[in-house]
Amino acid sequence: MESIxxxxxxxxxxxxGTGEFTALKDINLAFGKGEFTGFVGPSGSxxxxxxxxxxxLDTPTEGEVTVLGHSIAHLTHRQSAKLRNQHLGFIFQTYNLFPVYTVYENVEFALLLQQMPAAERRKAVLDAxxxxxxxxxxxxxxxxLSGGEGQRVAIARAMVKRPAIMLADEPTANLDSKNSHHILQTMAQLNKELKTTFLFATHDEKVMAYLRRIISLEDGRVVKDEAMTPQRQPGV
Ligand SMILES: Nc1ncnc2c1ncn2[C@@H]1O[C@H](COP(=O)(O)OP(=O)(O)O)[C@@H](O)[C@H]1O
Ligand SMILES: [Mg+2]
Structure with a gap:
């Protein structure tokens, strides 16, 4: 499979201080379209x-990282902003919604930077x-909204542009078990239907149960890279 x-x-x-801390060390990995993969490992790994x-959002110190054909180390600020705006979606532990905006407006906001006709924008928001x-x-x-609903708005906001790649950093950290499974079901369904690639950073076993590939990190190194048979599937 061609890697993206x-x-x-x-x-x-x-x-x-006066020295350096090595957070990642000699990482070699490739990802194909449609993966549902997680980086797992202890805090600080x-x-x-x-x-x-x-x-x-950050650049390599050494080595080469290529995302959708773009070399991350060589992008200007403007080019990296364009890559993020057009092709990448982000979900974080905290949802960072605008409190004075409605759910609809929070999702629509992601599209306002793009020149999209109003009718098309409305349909995209309603779909999301x-x-x-x-x-x-x-x-x-x-x-x-409940915490689970807040995170679902964050997913809609990230997905409304139909990004090729979704990056989710500890997306279930603030959610209870029921809401965690609900948002994981939603993401697994989007992965299946839209072929969106999902990459997670997590140490939550509930997330791991959905993953098809688990990459284990320890002290900034890849110590394991395993294909998984997911214990939980979209819709089950
Ligand atoms: N901007 C930074 N400056 C200095 N150290 C950092 C910075 N960002 C992360 N680190 C360090 O790099 C290591 C890895 O951090 P991180 O990637 O956040 O780990 P994880 O997400 O697995 O908990 C940690 O020891 C952290 O303290
Ligand atoms: Mg982290």
């Missing part, structure tokens, strides 16, 4: 750093709300 993300000899060091570099089961909450504001 390639990582070769990636090392990431952060300056700390480098999961977020790796996801941020793939998402062009339907994917996450929040059509009837379109006019609610974030404070009126």
């Amino acid at each position: 993300i390639q990582i070769e000899k990636l090392t990431k060091r952060f300056p700390v 480098g999961k977020t750093t790796l996801l941020n570099i793939i998402g062009s 709300l339907e994917w996450v089961g929040l059509t009837d909450k379109a006019h609610s504001r974030p404070a009126q």
Whole structure:
């Protein structure tokens, strides 16, 4: 399968005090379209750093990271912003919704930077709300939602542009078990129907149960890369 993300000899060091801290060490990985994959490992193992570099929010110290044909180290700010805006979706532990905007407006906001005709934009927002089961909450504001619903709005906001790649950093960390499974079902369904590639950073076993590939990190190194038979499937 042709890969849409390639990582070769990636090392990431952060300056700390007068020295440096090596957060990622000699990572080599490739990802194909439609994967449902997680980076797992203890806190501090480098999961977020790796996801941020793939998402062009940070850059490699050494090595080459290519996302959809773009070399992350060589993008200008403008080019990396364009890559994120057009092709990448992000979900974080905290949903970061605009409190004064409605659910509909929070999702629509992601499209306002793009030159999209109003009717097309409206359809895209309504589709995204339907994917996450929040059509009837379109006019609610974030404070009126449960945590699970808030995260579903964040998924809709990230998915409304139909990105090729979704990056989800600890997306279930603030959710109870029922809501965690609900959003994982939603993401697994979107992966199946739209062929969106999902990459997770997580140490939540509930997330792992859905993954088809688990990459284990320890102290910034890949220590295991396994194909999985998911214990949970979309719709089950
Ligand atoms: N900007 C930074 N400056 C210095 N150290 C950092 C920075 N970002 C992350 N680190 C360090 O890199 C290591 C990996 O962090 P992170 O990728 O956040 O791990 P994880 O997401 O697996 O918990 C940690 O030891 C963290 O303290
Ligand atoms: Mg992290």
